[in-house]
């Protein structure tokens with residue numbers, strides 16, 4: 001699995017790249033904002049050029065327009081302006097840019113993906129929240145689809161009333177089997193006949209249906225499960241589109257999307273660090289250090 005770093009912070013990119021495990025970078029307007037806010041002054045075009053030169057691998061830069069024509073124009077601009085720097089620009093297009101004011105349509109993203117991909121510009125489709133969106137993006141020719149695993153987990157947890165920041169931390173792993181347990185417990189009254197007595201009554205009980213569906217997003221129980229589903233669909237039809245797991249929040253989630261066969265996971269700096277940590281590793285290295293005898297130390301000193 002390729003690892004991209006999900007940041008526009010150059011110091012993080014340079015540091016993680018020096019570890020030899022970074023294959024690319026993903027940015028978005030929020031990550032660019034963070035990098036800009038962290039500095040008194042910034043020449044953004046030069047800053048982006050430095051990111052591109054730092055990494056020998058794809059760097060996603062996102063458009064900001066919402067209508068197809070704007071996204072196409074901006075995508076061409078980003079590619080023509082920045083790709084000559086190190087031949088590694090990927091243009092990020094949201095799968096659906098429809099907003100409440102109606103200035104763009106649901107399918108504007110698809111039109112932009114099709115147009116840019118047909119012109120040979122690699123597209124990373126962002127804000128993928130369900131496998132069907134990924135299927136459409138792949139059909140339109142996207143080089144990558146980015147399912148937002150962490151935000152899918154947030155959404156599922158919000159449907160059962162859990163609030164991020166109050167009930168769980170941003171980095172807390174979402175375990176769908178806990179949801180299953182909760183449903184089993186909540187179903188107990190049915191043993192007392194509250195949900196009906198025949199299988200037909202139980203199967204069609206609306207309260208049970210609500211219970212089941214609130215712990216899933218249209219059948220998907222977690223972000224990692226969405227990644228697995230997308231990977232299966234792409235394999236079924238031999239799509240070349242790569243699955244790029246995004247909005248990654250913790251080390252265990254990285255394991256899950258790797259098991260699912262995602263070609264890429266884009267990770268915040270802190271998640272890469274978390275992947276290295278284990279209590280027993282830290283204990284172990286302390287013990288090894290304490291056990292170094294002078295004779296052993298001597299062989300290194302010549």
Ligand code: G3P
Nearest residue numbers: 006150151246247248266
């Ligand atoms: O990869 C997309 C990412 O930057 C969004 O992450 O944690 O804000 O959902 P997050």
